[in-house]
Amino acid sequence: MMVYLVEHFYSIQGEGRYVGTPSLFFRFGGCNMKCEGFGCEESTSSGEKVVGCDTIYAVNREHFLQNWIPITSAQELINVINFYDLPFAVDVVLTGGEPLIYANEPIFVEFLENLHERGHKITFETNGSLDVNFQRYEIYKKCIFALSVKLSNSNEPFHKRVKGEVISNIALNAKEAFFKFSIDADSINAALEDEILEITSYSIESDIYCMPLGGNKEEVEANTEPLIEFCKAKGYKFSDRLHIRIWNQNRGV
Numbered sequence: 001m002m003v004y005l006v007e008h009f010y011s012i013q014g015e016g017r018y019v020g021t022p023s024l025f026f027r028f029g030g031c032n033m034k035c036e037g038f039g040c041e042e043s044t045s046s047g048e049k050v051v052g053c054d055t056i057y058a059v060n061r062e063h064f065l066q067n068w069i070p071i072t073s074a075q076e077l078i079n080v081i082n083f084y085d086l087p088f089a090v091d092v093v094l095t096g097g098e099p100l101i102y103a104n105e106p107i108f109v110e111f112l113e114n115l116h117e118r119g120h121k122i123t124f125e126t127n128g129s130l131d132v133n134f135q136r137y138e139i140y141k142k143c144i145f146a147l148s149v150k151l152s153n154s155n156e157p158f159h160k161r162v163k164g165e166v167i168s169n170i171a172l173n174a175k176e177a178f179f180k181f182s183i184d185a186d187s188i189n190a191a192l193e194d195e196i197l198e199i200t201s202y203s204i205e206s207d208i209y210c211m212p213l214g215g216n217k218e219e220v221e222a223n224t225e226p227l228i229e230f231c232k233a234k235g236y237k238f239s240d241r242l243h244i245r246i247w248n249q250n251r252g253v
C-alpha cells in the first residue's frame with residue numbers, strides 16, 4: 001500500500017494528555033471509517049461538498065487524494081524533520097485520517113524506528129479499531145496511543161468502531177494509552193454514558209479525556225461548558241482543543 005502524507009506542521013499539541021507540548025505533526029492520508037455523523041463540510045477542488053469529520057480532507061481518498069504526497073521511502077519522512085529547525089528532539093505526533101492503516105508498511109515501521117533512535121517521543125492519534133502487531137514490530141511498544149474510539153455520534157456501525165480486543169491489546173502493550181472522546185452537548189445523556197463505560201471497560205486503567213466536538217471555534221465553545229459539567233459528574237478529564245480555539249481550524253495548526 002502506498003503511504004500518503006497529507007501535511008506536516010510544527011505546533012503545540014492542542015488536546016489530550018500532552019496539551020501544550022511542542023510537537024511535530026505528520027498527518028497521514030486515508031482512514032478505515034467515514035464518520036459522516038460529525039457533519040463537517042468541505043468543498044472539493046471541483047466545488048462539490050463532502051461531509052465527514054473535521055479532517056475529511058485527510059480521509060476522503062476519492063476527492064482529496066490528488067493533494068496527498070506519495071511517500072516512497074522512510075528517508076522522505078525523516079527529511080521533513082530536517083526541514084524544520086527544531087530546537088531539540090521534539091515530540092512527534094502521527095495523526096490522520098487513521099495513521100495505523102499503515103502500521104504494517106515497511107516504510108512506516110522504518111520511519112518509527114528512526115524517530116525512536118533520534119530520541120523523539122512518538123504519539124499516535126488513532127481511532128483504536130485497527131490491530132497493532134506488537135510482537136512483530138517491537139517499536140510500537142515504545143509508542144503512546146491516544147485512543148479516540150468513535151462513539152455512535154460518528155454514525156459508524158458499532159462492530160466497526162469498537163473492537164474490544166484491539167483496545168485491550170494496545171493498552172496492554174503500548175508504552176502508554178489513554179482514551180480521548182469528542183463529545184457534543186446534545187449527545188450527553190445516559191446512552192452516551194453507557195457507551196463510554198462499555199468502550200473503556202476494555203482498559204479500565206487508562207485515563208479518559210473528553211473534548212468538545214466541533215470543527216470550528218463556535219461549535220467547540222458551545223460544547224465546552226456542558227462537557228465540563230459531564231466530566232465533573234463522571235470523574236473524566238476535560239481536554240480543550242486549543243488549536244481550534246486559537247486558530248479556528250484544524251489544518252496545519
Ligand code: SF4
Nearest residue numbers: 031033034035053097
Ligand atoms: S475515524 Fe477519525 S479520521 Fe477517520 S473519519 Fe472518523 S473521525 Fe475522521
